Amino acid sequence: xxxxEHARPTLADIAKGCGVSRATVSLVLxxxxxxxxxxxxxxxxxxxRQGYVYNRAAADLRKRHSTSVALVINDLSNPFFAEFxxxxxxxxxxxxxxxxLGSTSESPxxxxxxxxxxxxxxxxxxxxxxxxxxxAGQLQSLLGARTPVLLFNREPANTDWAATGWxxxxxxxxxxxxxxxxxxxTHGHRRIAFFGxxxxxxxxxxxxxxxxEALAAxxxxxxxxxxxxxxxxRLEAASHVGALFVRDxxxxxxxxxxxxxxxxxxxxxTARGKHPGQDFAVPGSDDIPECAVSTPPLPPLAPDPxxxxxxxxxxxxxxxxxPEVNPxxxxxxxxxxxxxxSGGGLR
Amino acid sequence: xxxxEHARPTLADIAKGCGVSRATVSLVLxxxxxxxxxxxxxxxxxxxRQGYVYNRAAADLRKRHSTSVALVINDLSNPFFAEFxxxxxxxxxxxxxxxxLGSTSESPxxxxxxxxxxxxxxxxxxxxxxxxxxxAGQLQSLLGARTPVLLFNREPANTDWAATGWxxxxxxxxxxxxxxxxxxxTHGHRRIAFFGxxxxxxxxxxxxxxxxEALAAxxxxxxxxxxxxxxxxRLEAASHVGALFVRDxxxxxxxxxxxxxxxxxxxxxTARGKHPGQDFAVPGSDDIPECAVSTPPLPPLAPDPxxxxxxxxxxxxxxxxxPEVNPxxxxxxxxxxxxxxSGGGLR
DNA sequence: CTGAAAGCGCTTACAG
DNA sequence: CTGAAAGCGCTTACAG
Numbered sequence: 001x002x003x004x005e006h007a008r009p010t011l012a013d014i015a016k017g018c019g020v021s022r023a024t025v026s027l028v029l030x031x032x033x034x035x036x037x038x039x040x041x042x043x044x045x046x047x048x049r050q051g052y053v054y055n056r057a058a059a060d061l062r063k064r065h066s067t068s069v070a071l072v073i074n075d076l077s078n079p080f081f082a083e084f085x086x087x088x089x090x091x092x093x094x095x096x097x098x099x100x101l102g103s104t105s106e107s108p109x110x111x112x113x114x115x116x117x118x119x120x121x122x123x124x125x126x127x128x129x130x131x132x133x134x135x136a137g138q139l140q141s142l143l144g145a146r147t148p149v150l151l152f153n154r155e156p157a158n159t160d161w162a163a164t165g166w167x168x169x170x171x172x173x174x175x176x177x178x179x180x181x182x183x184x185x186t187h188g189h190r191r192i193a194f195f196g197x198x199x200x201x202x203x204x205x206x207x208x209x210x211x212x213e214a215l216a217a218x219x220x221x222x223x224x225x226x227x228x229x230x231x232x233x234r235l236e237a238a239s240h241v242g243a244l245f246v247r248d249x250x251x252x253x254x255x256x257x258x259x260x261x262x263x264x265x266x267x268x269x270t271a272r273g274k275h276p277g278q279d280f281a282v283p284g285s286d287d288i289p290e291c292a293v294s295t296p297p298l299p300p301l302a303p304d305p306x307x308x309x310x311x312x313x314x315x316x317x318x319x320x321x322x323p324e325v326n327p328x329x330x331x332x333x334x335x336x337x338x339x340x341x342s343g344g345g346l347r
Numbered sequence: 348x349x350x351x352e353h354a355r356p357t358l359a360d361i362a363k364g365c366g367v368s369r370a371t372v373s374l375v376l377x378x379x380x381x382x383x384x385x386x387x388x389x390x391x392x393x394x395x396r397q398g399y400v401y402n403r404a405a406a407d408l409r410k411r412h413s414t415s416v417a418l419v420i421n422d423l424s425n426p427f428f429a430e431f432x433x434x435x436x437x438x439x440x441x442x443x444x445x446x447x448l449g450s451t452s453e454s455p456x457x458x459x460x461x462x463x464x465x466x467x468x469x470x471x472x473x474x475x476x477x478x479x480x481x482x483a484g485q486l487q488s489l490l491g492a493r494t495p496v497l498l499f500n501r502e503p504a505n506t507d508w509a510a511t512g513w514x515x516x517x518x519x520x521x522x523x524x525x526x527x528x529x530x531x532x533t534h535g536h537r538r539i540a541f542f543g544x545x546x547x548x549x550x551x552x553x554x555x556x557x558x559x560e561a562l563a564a565x566x567x568x569x570x571x572x573x574x575x576x577x578x579x580x581r582l583e584a585a586s587h588v589g590a591l592f593v594r595d596x597x598x599x600x601x602x603x604x605x606x607x608x609x610x611x612x613x614x615x616x617t618a619r620g621k622h623p624g625q626d627f628a629v630p631g632s633d634d635i636p637e638c639a640v641s642t643p644p645l646p647p648l649a650p651d652p653x654x655x656x657x658x659x660x661x662x663x664x665x666x667x668x669x670p671e672v673n674p675x676x677x678x679x680x681x682x683x684x685x686x687x688x689s690g691g692g693l694r
Numbered sequence: 695c696t697g698a699a700a701g702c703g704c705t706t707a708c709a710g
Numbered sequence: 711c712t713g714a715a716a717g718c719g720c721t722t723a724c725a726g
Binding site: 055057066075079083089093096099100101113114121146267273277 | 398401403404408430432436447448450460465614617623
């Protein structure tokens with residue numbers, strides 16, 4: 001009569017409450033056809049009466065199995081990752097899994113801490129967008145070889161894909177940038193800048209490659225001073241708009257690193273009395289909803305991060321459920337790269 | 348020799364591996380001063396050698412305790428909630444807790460499913476932004492009286508705060524809207540619209556109240572046709588910009604429901620050849636970074652959702668750690684409302 | 695169709 | 711300072 005007063009009802013309480021064994025309650029709980037219909041109803045009524053809630057942690061422990069997946073991203077307040085996370089959580093939830101969230105703020109040290117903390121909860125799988133500057137070897141020893149891992153959006157330097165067996169999912173930055181650039185060229189632009197991002201990020205380098213490819217294909221020389229670096233945020237982008245206009249002639253259009261940058265650029269242009277879409281052309285890069293209203297309309301071919309999230313979750317669940325897809329020692333890497341070129345199959 | 352080949356090392360494996368008992372390993376694990384330094388070192392070396400990772404689920408089960416907190420929000424792709432979630436996860440992670448994520452897409456049915464699934468993981472606490480139209484009674488029976496609950500951003504109709512003992516955290520919508528409206532009035536505007544949001548959402552009603560208060564204080568009559576309803580998204584807002592200009596004279600400024608709507612409005616104005624900030628004034632409502640670059644500058648007094656997230660996490664952890672703050676039967680509700688008016692204390 | 699027993703990986707008194 | 715035993719809330723064979 002000391003602490004038991006309001007203890008949470010357990011399976012044993014239900015069994016006692018309606019005079020059956022714990023095994024029977026467990027069978028009812030998991031929808032087995034074995035118990036008699038009358039028994040089942042009795043048990044269910046008792047569960048309702050006592051306000052029973054299943055303890056999945058205990059069940060998972062006994063079954064040596066887990067119903068969670070860890071999702072570790074850099075920064076949830078970046079709409080690109082927020083969309084991705086939404087897709088992941090959506091698909092995981094639909095499959096009865098729960099998302100363990102972690103974020104690294106792009107810091108490898110925080111990433112280390114977050115991952116080791118999440119691993120103690122024994123997720124079935126891990127979806128990780130590595131922090132800039134992650135060390136592949138350290139990640140590998142941290143993650144072990146037992147949990148399926150899918151890397152998103154960034155490849156740590158020197159990753160040995162064959163040895164790790166990690167999956168990799170990237171939205172095709174290069175192709176998106178190439179198509180955006182071509183879109184501008186088709187509309188008559190010849191002086192096109194690449195605006196935003198830092199060249200030490202791999203996704204920025206990829207996008208710049210696509211930009212350079214399109215220029216080269218049309219025999220347009222690239223002007224190095226038109227590769228403008230900014231942090232990939234609206235605020236930073238807006239404050240660097242002036243850099244586009246220091247030389248004469250100035251560019252008439254810009255391909256942007258991502259949507260945040262594109263919106264920053266539009267705001268910055270507006271602040272300078274220029275009309276984005278009339279005085280200066282700005283297509284975005286990612287397909288985040290807000291950009292659908294930007295002017296001029298964006299080329300409808302950039303990758304969709306939310307769909308990517310769903311894809312990532314589906315892939316992890318596949319590996320969780322069919323471990324033979326992912327033997328402990330494997331010869332060939334299971335590595336998939338989703339490309340927007342696959343007929344928009346991501347949508 | 349069938350399945351044991353690559354089983355995960357357990358506490359017993361470590362004990363066996365260095366010739367001590369499991370209890371001793373457990374003590375080392377939890378940093379107890381009891382084990383001899385030499386023993387401790389031996390155990391730690393063995394853990395490293397075998398690649399041991401702590402099974403927190405098992406420990407939590409035995410300790411009848413949990414190290415997770417559930418965070419359930421409407422929509423992660425809404426920057427307001429993404430910022431809030433970032434703050435929550437930040438504070439929870441710093442305290443050694445893990446965030447269980449769930450999202451409802453504003454659907455009470457999904458909310459029901461998400462919550463009951465998350466509850467099976469026995470979170471220590473729950474931070475919930477209720478879906479529009481949530482039924483307080485149903486929530487109460489779902490959540491039980493045992494887990495500390497903090498509601499964010501919306502009060503379900505007919506909530507009996509005293510009976511539930513739920514905390515409530517709201518960013519002060521009304522005051523923010525009032526101040527934004529006053530800001531416009533101070534700058535000479537008399538024809539001011541309220542743009543965006545649906546009047547069936549409580550946060551929209553709150554903001555409209557603040558707007559109406561400011562108008563009344565300055566003896567400006569309210570024009571009902573200038574209360575423009577839109578879904579609270581950039582896209583929807585942009586497509587309703589025309590509604591501002593159907594009558595003559597049209598408003599010269601608008602207070603917006605939130606930042607998404609404000610950006611949509613700015614884009615819509617731009618598309619119509621108007622310069623936001625020159626031809627039409629648009630302050631935002633929430634303090635999301637991107638808005639710092641909008642024109643004209645926003646009044647710097649809107650609430651900060653990320654700080655709100657940290658606050659929410661801190662409050663939940665306080666109740667988790669000091670259950671006496673929250674006795675099972677309580678007479679007075681523990682209900683806190685964070686108001687921006689408290690000297691900007693949120694930052 | 696139901697019950698008694700063992701065990702998942704930990705922690706917690708309780709002896710020594 | 712260390713070991714043997716019981717137990718957290720479940721599931722899983724194995725008998726009946």
